[in-house]
Amino acid sequence: MTYIFNQAVINAKLFIIIVCLFLMACASDSPTENMLEKYRSRLSNSLDLSLEPIPLPAVIEFPIRRQLEFELTSQSIDLLEFLELTPCRLQRLVGERNSSLGRFMSHTQQWIYEAEFIRQAQECIEVLSENFDNNDLKVTLKKVLADKLNQRTFVIWNAVWASREFQNSLSSTSNTLAPNTDKPTELIESFHRLNVTVSDWYNNGNPPGQQLELLYQVIGAEKTVGELLASVQMLRIYLENINVAYEQRLSGRPLCFNGQKNRKADILQNVFLKFYIGEVQPYIALIHQSAAPIVKSMAEINSVVNLTVEFSPHLAFNEYWQMAWSEQHPSQWQQFNLAVEKHTLLWQKQLAQCGLLPSE
Numbered sequence: 001m002t003y004i005f006n007q008a009v010i011n012a013k014l015f016i017i018i019v020c021l022f023l024m025a026c027a028s029d030s031p032t033e034n035m036l037e038k039y040r041s042r043l044s045n046s047l048d049l050s051l052e053p054i055p056l057p058a059v060i061e062f063p064i065r066r067q068l069e070f071e072l073t074s075q076s077i078d079l080l081e082f083l084e085l086t087p088c089r090l091q092r093l094v095g096e097r098n099s100s101l102g103r104f105m106s107h108t109q110q111w112i113y114e115a116e117f118i119r120q121a122q123e124c125i126e127v128l129s130e131n132f133d134n135n136d137l138k139v140t141l142k143k144v145l146a147d148k149l150n151q152r153t154f155v156i157w158n159a160v161w162a163s164r165e166f167q168n169s170l171s172s173t174s175n176t177l178a179p180n181t182d183k184p185t186e187l188i189e190s191f192h193r194l195n196v197t198v199s200d201w202y203n204n205g206n207p208p209g210q211q212l213e214l215l216y217q218v219i220g221a222e223k224t225v226g227e228l229l230a231s232v233q234m235l236r237i238y239l240e241n242i243n244v245a246y247e248q249r250l251s252g253r254p255l256c257f258n259g260q261k262n263r264k265a266d267i268l269q270n271v272f273l274k275f276y277i278g279e280v281q282p283y284i285a286l287i288h289q290s291a292a293p294i295v296k297s298m299a300e301i302n303s304v305v306n307l308t309v310e311f312s313p314h315l316a317f318n319e320y321w322q323m324a325w326s327e328q329h330p331s332q333w334q335q336f337n338l339a340v341e342k343h344t345l346l347w348q349k350q351l352a353q354c355g356l357l358p359s360e
Contacts, residue, residue: 194212288337
């Protein structure tokens with residue numbers, strides 16, 4: 001009898017351990033997912049929602065660098081023409097480009113070089129026109145300059161979308177920005193300044209300068225844009241899931257009658273204040289305020305380098321952009337904003353039904 005009792009105790013303890021291990025295995029290690037799941041559960045309990053399972057997020061990969069790179073057309077100046085560039089500062093720049101280090105420039109260094117070449121070539125043509133009679137050299141230099149000007153779009157494209165820094169920042173990740181994270185102000189400012197730099201060079205001819213490297217250090221330091229996309233996806237999935245059931249609930253038997261709140265309304269109000277206003281809404285605001293200015297900067301850069309002819313790098317990037325951040329297509333970003341807007345309206349309807357709107 002004692003043996004049977006002891007065995008039962010052991011079996012009960014084993015069962016408890018197994019259940020605990022199972023719950024630990026099922027629990028997400030994502031603070032964002034835990035927060036949203038808690039909100040979803042509390043809201044479901046307070047409104048008796050019929051919720052569908054949460055679907056898995058789609059994997060949106062940023063294209064690898066070789067898919068995004070444009071091969072620039074190389075222009076050459078022969079040795080005799082190079083020697084005749086002696087009166088121009090351009091001779092030294094071309095010499096540096098042809099050195100062993102110059103042949104392995106990054107895309108951002110290539111941008112700085114191309115911008116400086118264009119500026120110095122324009123100066124050199126003026127010098128040669130005033131002091132020298134070598135028309136062949138001037139014709140050659142003007143042709144090289146024209147080709148360089150025509151390639152500016154590709155230079156910017158490579159320096160932005162095909163750069164190592166953008167590859168890291170925009171790379172796919174399952175990690176989201178954690179709740180209570182500070183807004184990435186420095187990253188937002190770096191994207192803005194890069195956008196201004198792109199526009200200023202392309203439209204006004206002002207070269208980017210060495211500060212460009214500092215902007216790229218900030219942009220490429222973390223996978224922040226990828227984390228923002230993961231956050232946008234997770235919020236969209238949870239909000240859409242809740243919205244469907246919430247809308248069905250509002251179309252059925254009212255929670256409150258004649259604008260009078262009841263015990264169930266008190267419970268719902270607690271969920272609204274503690275879990276939505278206290279946790280979920282600040283996180284939505286964090287993600288929106290972090291992503292919106294970065295998306296704006298990327299969209300404006302893309303408008304400068306948007307090509308009328310479809311090349312494979314352009315197609316690869318556009319596929320990613322339309323799925324992730326486009327505001328003209330049903331992207332994750334657009335659907336996230338729509339889901340937030342709808343969720344806000346659903347709360348307003350429910351609170352109004354129970355006389356709980358702040359203005360009432």
